[in-house]
Structures are given as C-alpha cells and as structure tokens.
Amino acid sequence: EAGVAQSPRYKxxxxxxxVAFWCNPISGHATLYWYQQIxxxxxxxxxxxxxxxxxxxxxxxxxxxxxxxxxxVDSTLKIQPAKLEDSAVYLCASRxxxxxxxxxxxxxxxxxx
Amino acid sequence: xxxxxxxxxxxxAQEGEFITINCSYSVGISALHWLxxxxxxxxxxxxxxxxxKKKHGRLIATINIxxxxxxxxxxxxxxxxxxxxxxxxxxxxxxxxxxxxGTQLTVNP
Numbered sequence: 001e002a003g004v005a006q007s008p009r010y011k012x013x014x015x016x017x018x019v020a021f022w023c024n025p026i027s028g029h030a031t032l033y034w035y036q037q038i039x040x041x042x043x044x045x046x047x048x049x050x051x052x053x054x055x056x057x058x059x060x061x062x063x064x065x066x067x068x069x070x071x072x073v074d075s076t077l078k079i080q081p082a083k084l085e086d087s088a089v090y091l092c093a094s095r096x097x098x099x100x101x102x103x104x105x106x107x108x109x110x111x112x113x
Numbered sequence: 114x115x116x117x118x119x120x121x122x123x124x125x126a127q128e129g130e131f132i133t134i135n136c137s138y139s140v141g142i143s144a145l146h147w148l149x150x151x152x153x154x155x156x157x158x159x160x161x162x163x164x165x166k167k168k169h170g171r172l173i174a175t176i177n178i179x180x181x182x183x184x185x186x187x188x189x190x191x192x193x194x195x196x197x198x199x200x201x202x203x204x205x206x207x208x209x210x211x212x213x214x215g216t217q218l219t220v221n222p
Binding site for chain 1: 117143144146148153155156157158161199201208209210212213214215
C-alpha cells in the first residue's frame with residue numbers, strides 16, 4: 001500500500017511569511033496527526049483529526065498555526081506568520097484508528113530565516 | 114521530569130553486539146510504541162505493545178506494565194541498525210503519543 005505522502009520535502013522562508021504543508025494519509029485511515037519535531041527533540045503533537053473532526057489541538061499555537069482536513073482525507077497545516085522558532089520537521093502520521101500502529105510520512109523540513 | 118524517559122541517550126556498539134534500549138514512563142498508557150528514525154526524518158513504527166513481548170526479526174520489545182518500563186533489544190546488531198530509536202507512550206486519556214527524546218544508536222563495522 002502507498003505510504004503517507006507529504007509535501008513539500010523542504011521549505012525555506014523568511015520570518016513573518018506564511019507557509020503551508022500538505023499530507024495525504026493512507027487510504028482508509030480515519031485518524032491523522034500533525035507533529036512538530038525540533039532538532040534534537042522528540043516529536044510534539046500539534047493536532048489530531050478523526051475523519052474531518054478535530055480530536056486534540058491543545059498544543060497547537062492557534063494564533064499562528066491552523067490545520068484542516070475538510071473531506072476527512074488529506075490535510076493541510078498552515079503557519080502564518082512564521083517565527084524563527086518554527087524551524088522544525090513537520091511530520092504527518094495516520095492510522096486506521098485507536099489500537100492500530102502509526103504510519104509516518106517523511107516529513108517537511110522547515111527553515112525560517 | 115519528562116513523562117517518558119529513555120536511556121541511554123547515545124549508544125555506540127560493535128557489529129554483532131546485543132543492544133538494549135530502555136524506556137520508563139509515568140503516564141497511564143493503552144500502548145507503548147517503539148519507533149525508528151533515520152537521518153532525514155522518516156519514522157518507521159517498529160512495535161506497538163500493551164503487554165508482554167513481541168519479536169520481529171532481530172528486534173525484540175518487552176513491556177512490564179506494573180513497573181512502567183519497556184525495553185527494545187537488538188540481537189546481532191548491524192551497521193544498518195544505526196538510527197535514532199524512540200519510545201512513545203500512548204496515553205489512556207486519549208490517543209496522544211508522548212515521546213521520549215530518543216536514543217542515538219551507532220553500530221560500527
């Protein structure tokens with residue numbers, strides 16, 4: 001089966017610019033996650049979707065970050081405006097539901113200069 | 114204190130050695146995940162455990178629910194096993210994963 005697809009693979013932007021990341025999970029996976037991984041740290045959950053509904057966005061900096069999964073399939077994560085501390089790898093993961101293993105995408109490496 | 118702690122942070126081994134990475138957690142969990150991350154960011158799920166022991170090839174994962182401790186073992190280690198190994202606790206309060214900071218494993222030929 002195809003894996004979790006993410007794009008772009010790399011992105012460099014200036015601070016205060018906006019950026020968007022895209023994720024296409026494995027077909028049939030109802031649960032989708034966005035994680036932020038800062039260099040040298042473990043991933044941190046930004047938002048979790050169950051189909052097109054938000055389950056957990058408690059750690060999403062909502063003043064600048066937004067995410068949607070309109071049709072319960074692919075998802076976009078947006079940062080506007082970006083700050084230097086947003087430099088990280090943004091990982092998308094999906095799974096069929098609770099009790100199943102995760103499949104991670106290759107991530108998008110964001111550098112804010 | 115992190116809710117999920119791994120040890121060691123860094124581990125260097127010679128090819129063929131038996132390797133153990135430990136994970137302790139303080140949260141209530143429904144499952145414990147072991148993940149492998151290679152340079153470049155890709156993460157691969159190795160195991161999902163809720164009790165006992167699982168084996169896949171040269172990899173073995175164990176969990177002791179009472180002691181809130183899990184171990185990942187690699188038998189007959191190989192340079193291609195070099196990667197960061199991450200332990201992640203899936204909390205019972207939701208399905209959020211709380212990650213350890215990872216163990217950087219380097220296996221020298």
